[in-house]
Each structure stands twice: as C-alpha cells, then as structure tokens.
Amino acid sequence: MLALDIRNLNKKYPHFQIKDVSFQLEKGYIMGFIGANGAGKTTTIKSILNMVQVDSGEIYILGKNIADHEIELKQEIGCAFGDIDFYTRSKIKTLTDITKKFYKNWNDETYYNYLKRFKLDENKKIAELSRGMKVKYSLALALSHGAKLLILDEPTSGLDPVSRDDLLDIFQELIIGGEISILFSTHITSDLERCADYITFIEHGQIIASSEKNELKESYRLLSGSEAQLNEVREHLISYKINSFGFTGLIHAKDIDPSSSLRATTPSLDEIMIYFAKKEDVYV
C-alpha cells in the first residue's frame, strides 16, 4: 500500500514553477526529499498538505484523495516546518493546549516523553527557544497524535550532530512496526545515507529521480580521466569539472561505454546534487 501517491503536480508562480511532479512512497518506509535551495521542495510539501493550491495534479494519502478527505486525512498526518514563527510570546504549554484540541488521537504521554527526550521546558516562551529547540518542539507536536504519515520539511537543519543522531533514531524507531511512513526534505545528505530507503531528487521544480537509495546512486557514475579522454565522453556527461589532474564528471550509468578504460566510481548523493546544479550553471 502507498502512504503517499503524488501524480502530476503542477503549480506556476511568476518566477518559478513545479512541473509534473510525481512520486510514490510505500507504507512503512522513509523517503528523503533532496534538492538545492529553491528547487521546489517546500512548494511540493505545501501542495501535499493543501497549503498551496496546485494548478493541476492529484495527491493520495493512505489511498484516499486529499482533495475529498482533507480533514480526515490531516488527523493521520504529522507535519513540521522546522521553524515556529507564530504566537512567539506564548508559552510552549499554551501553544500545545491549542494544538492538541484539533487532534482526536492526541496522546499526552507520548507528548511528554518527547518533551523529556528533547529536554524542552513547557514553561518557556516560543521566542526564547533557539532554532534547534523550535525544530524539536515542532517535531514533538507532529509526533504526538498518532500520525501514520510524517511530512517534515528540513527537520534536521539547525540541530547539532547529537540531536540529529537522536532524531534519526526516532525515525527508525517509528517505522519499526511498518505502519508509519516518513517523507523528509533535507540537504544534509549524510542523514539520508543512514536511514532513508528511498530518495526523491528535485531540481528546478522537476523530479530528476525517485527510487530506492542505492539504485539511485548506482544509476549514476562518477568518471575521471585525463583531459584528452574527456572528448570521448563529453557529450554524455551531465556536467564535469576540470583541474590539473584531468577531469571528473557525472554520467548516467547506462551511457557508459563498457569498453572504456576511464575510472568509474559510484557517486555520493552530494556529488549527484552538485553535478546536476553545475549542469544548470552551464546554461545560465
């Protein structure tokens, strides 16, 4: 069963658009949503939550169309946007009391466990929290009403390495039963190397790839060789860099000539992102 099924989303703004965005997340798994700043991650996430009105496209959550079942489905979704910039002069306690009224399955015990785990003090005002603390607080809210699908926009940014590690542990604990699914956007790819099952990569409002993590990495190769060898492959390369040792470039694994003697390695997620970003620069 699919936890999330996004089909052909389109949304046009004066200077930016997301185009034909489609991807699926199977129930019980973690998907990382990556892309450079401004690639369309947040717009896509907000469209899923119906916080942005899309021009066209369909979104199914746990098998139901969100356009028809929005209120019901939102009980099943936990979302966090990293920052909280409303009611900043209220105490955590006050804001929680307001939030929990909206959720049928709110669980105080779970909530207080997270407060304790995140070392959050209920009596602090939102304005007094550091960025990392705000992230943790918004996560505590997202995780305390029995959500089946978590949609988190950059949950790890602003967190120190220890807190990030703890958060990834929480993600893995949550999916252990196979019932909860997580979609989270990030540009800290080491988080994904560790716990993501699937990766969706967006660039300039379009999905470049969406597949199992290792498959995605294996579908590209990082080639290196001398400048003379560059000519053999230049037209197939997504982009390349030249230095005094020769060149390094990213290529689709299917475009590699099997008889080629060039050194080929599997790129990291960072490298894939960097070379795709570089490709765009060429056209500018």
Added chain:
Amino acid sequence: MIVTISNTSEKPIYQQLYEQISAQILKGELESGYCLPPIRQAALELHVSVITVKKAWEELERSGLINTVTGKGCFVAEFSPDEMLRIRNETVLKQMESDTAYYKSFGLTLDEVIGLLNKIY
C-alpha cells in the same frame, strides 16, 4: 553475530552486511538454526535503512545460507559439508574475480600472480 559497517567504503552497505554474515556462517561461527534479528530491528540497530537490510537478507537467502520462515523470521540454513564447501568456494571465487581484474589491469600473467601469492601466503 558481529557486523561492522563502514560508511566510507566503496562497497554498498548491503554487500558489506552480506559478506560479513556469510563469512560467519561459512566459518561455522553462526550455527544452523541461529535466528537473525528481524529486518526492521536490525536496520534500527545498525543505523542503516530497512531496504539495505532486506537486500542483504535476500542475498543470503539466494545463496542458500538462510531460510525465511514466514511469520517466524530468518534462520541460518542447515547444510551438508559438501554444500558448505560449494557455497564457500562460490563466495571465494566471487572475490577472486574482482581481484583478478585488478591483477590483469597491470598485465600480470597467471604464473606471475601465483608467484606473488606464494611469497605472501
């Protein structure tokens, strides 16, 4: 069962898992009937993704090293000494294949390789 994962290695993590566990089975360190941890539990404890563990377990099953009993879990298979030898040789051959490609890239002949092996073995 002892597993060490390197995130900096060129080898995919599922392969690291497969190689380390299969070696332990073939050396008899994990006896037949030993129950492997559930996939999602192992993923959490090893700090790797669920699919990574799934792939490693599937690979072990394909090699005949473990059996999956639906609803119960994955168990180290029982094999005769002959089968053990066959699987061991297959595993070693796989490694030798990639090593051989490396030797060939330097243009070594088989005799030269054996000569060098004799020195260090």
